[in-house]
Amino acid sequence: MSLPILYSLRRCPYAMRARIAILLAKQPVLLRDVVMKNIPEELLAVSPKRTVPILLIEDSHVIDESVDIMIWALNQSDPNNLLIKNHPDAFPTMQTLINRNDNEFVESLEKYKTAARYHAPEETSHRQQCERFLSPLEQCLAKQEYLMGASPSLADYALLPFIRQFSRVDRKWFVKTPYSNLNRWLNTHYQNPIYSKAMTQYPQWADTHQEFLFGDE
The missing domain is CATH 3.40.30.10 (Glutaredoxin)
Structure with missing residues (x-):
């Protein structure tokens, strides 16, 4: 085989x-x-x-x-x-979050990246669109280590590459923002040998x- x-x-x-x-x-x-x-x-x-x-x-x-x-x-x-099979409601919840990332956040992220690249005046408004998705994640991570609880899940790894991209568009701005929990979450992933x-x-x-x-x- x-x-x-x-x-x-x-x-x-x-x-x-x-x-x-x-x-x-x-x-x-x-x-x-x-x-x-x-x-x-x-x-x-x-x-x-x-x-x-x-x-x-x-x-x-x-x-x-x-x-x-x-x-x-x-x-x-x-x-x-990572699929949290012991909790039947977990997978639909993760799917919904991943779909929002892929269908809403990614579109705003691409506009933000383009605006930042060309120093367009729309940069701030596109970043704020991204933040509408990120702010609830920040609040979630204030209560728990990962998006679905105390351990990583499919959702964490599905969102990681895109939140990483957002954090790198304007690194100085991101580090100074109140997104301390998202920053901690990112650094935890970066330190994983995987x-x-x-x-x-x-x-x-x-x-x-x-x-x-x-x-x-």
Whole structure:
């Protein structure tokens, strides 16, 4: 039985969340690191979306949504109970939060990043739009260590790459804000060895056609 193939891009937040889940599930895959300016024909042959991450299982089953890849990996193995299966209401709650992140926060975040890049006057208003999503998370983290309680969950790792991006748009501003709990939450994740493993840089598949065993540690 051949290992699944994961097409990924190191700095893509969607690919980052998929890699983190695969590492936490200790689910081995063959990693092919790509760049969007030079999308390999092998990726286009299995998915016309032209985006990452893409997970190819047994040359036939393709998963091309990052959260679905996370759930697939954790359904194989979930040693840290990130799916919180002992609480039936937890998964729908996490899904709702992740959907809000992906469908509301990400749109505002992209506008904020663009405005900041070009020093546009709309920068502050777009940042405030982002804060409408972040403020309740800050309040939640004032009461508990992670978004769903005392331990990390699917929701924490699904949101992490995007909140990380927000914090880096204007680092000086973010550090000075009242978001001390979000800042603590981010730093806790950064100190986890899983984070550095997920952010390891690999040679580009387009250059070497070399696959790397990933997620088996």
